[in-house]
Amino acid sequence: MPSKPPSLPDVPLIESDVAALESLIAEYPAHADIARSLHEKGFAVFDPGFAAEDLDAAEAFCRSKLKGKGRIQDGWISDSVIGRLAVHPPILEILSSLYGRRAFPFQTLNFEFGTQQMPHSDTYHFDSTPGRFMCGVWVALENISSDAGPLVYYPGSHRLPILKRDEIGGEKTYQDYEKQIQSLIEEHGLQPEYGLLKRGQALIWAANLIHGGSIHADSAKTRLSQVTHYYFADCAYHTPQSYDLAQGRAFVRQPFDLSKRRHVLSNRAYLNQQLSLYDILAQRWHLWRQRPARF
Numbered sequence: 322m323p324s325k326p327p328s329l330p331d332v333p334l335i336e337s338d339v340a341a342l343e344s345l346i347a348e349y350p351a352h353a354d355i356a357r358s359l360h361e362k363g364f365a366v367f368d369p370g371f372a373a374e375d376l377d378a379a380e381a382f383c384r385s386k387l388k389g390k391g392r393i394q395d396g397w398i399s400d401s402v403i404g405r406l407a408v409h410p411p412i413l414e415i416l417s418s419l420y421g422r423r424a425f426p427f428q429t430l431n432f433e434f435g436t437q438q439m440p441h442s443d444t445y446h447f448d449s450t451p452g453r454f455m456c457g458v459w460v461a462l463e464n465i466s467s468d469a470g471p472l473v474y475y476p477g478s479h480r481l482p483i484l485k486r487d488e489i490g491g492e493k494t495y496q497d498y499e500k501q502i503q504s505l506i507e508e509h510g511l512q513p514e515y516g517l518l519k520r521g522q523a524l525i526w527a528a529n530l531i532h533g534g535s536i537h538a539d540s541a542k543t544r545l546s547q548v549t550h551y552y553f554a555d556c557a558y559h560t561p562q563s564y565d566l567a568q569g570r571a572f573v574r575q576p577f578d579l580s581k582r583r584h585v586l587s588n589r590a591y592l593n594q595q596l597s598l599y600d601i602l603a604q605r606w607h608l609w610r611q612r613p614a615r616f
């Protein structure tokens with residue numbers, strides 16, 4: 322008789338209780354440091370062992386293609402090295418093991434300079450049901466110095482309740498959200514830390530960890546980097562920023578799984594809305610007509 326598949330967790334294992342953390346460490350001793358840091362602080366720095374030629378090519382991409390653009394979203398469509406960093410097997414293996422569902426990358430961002438982006442949590446941009454099945458991985462493509470506007474993050478903030486859009490007062494603009502996050506930082510006395518990573522190192526942040534780009538003190542200094550955003554299998558995927566609050570409807574996404582090269586529909590069990598067939602097909606056609614690079 323075929324054995325019943327193990328049921329998937331409703332809370333990421335790494336964001337569950339201490340007993341779950343200890344069993345993760347017992348099962349994956351090689352990931353013990355990453356697991357402890359991610360569980361306790363909401364982030365972890367590690368060396369995923371990228372190939373030297375991939376780091377060189379991704380660095381060259383940032384130096385040559387970003388001129389004056391600020392950032393490039395989804396550079397993997399044109400440049401295979403960006404996709405290769407995103408699907409790097411050790412990263413997929415660590416995330417899938419620690420979250421308890423298969424991780425897949427769905428978006429990349431590349432930067433030449435610091436973003437000075439205001440502190441925020443990714444849950445406002447990319448949420449999931451069940452919650453917290455999303456994370457970011459920030460990769461340094463050069464040694465990052467403190468005056469180049471490094472990533473800033475607030476250890477422990479991942480444990481705060483997720484700030485829902487309908488709980489934000491005022492005009493409910495994105496600026497209102499940023500003000501609310503600032504108030505949370507002050508109210509909880511959260512202290513910043515900075516991502517002074519070495520070239521080739523990566524930092525995982527949990528979905529609800531408050532993070533942003535710090536002041537770029539020396540405007541001549543570059544901060545070559547790549548962020549890849551990951552979702553996990555068999556969830557519903559949505560964008561709180563686009564919720565229709567009046568109608569109580571979530572805006573459902575159709576993420577593209579870079580590792581399997583296919584679009585992913587949300588698990589119907591968690592949905593209160595699905596994309597129309599027209600939107601599903603239009604999004605697929607929009608991507609495929611760009612002939613995404615192989616990696």
Ligand SMILES: O=C(O)CCC(=O)C(=O)O
Pocket residue numbers: 430432435436437438443457471472473532533534535548
């Ligand atoms: O790299 C940065 O400065 C911030 C990136 C960020 O906040 C994000 O990708 O969510």
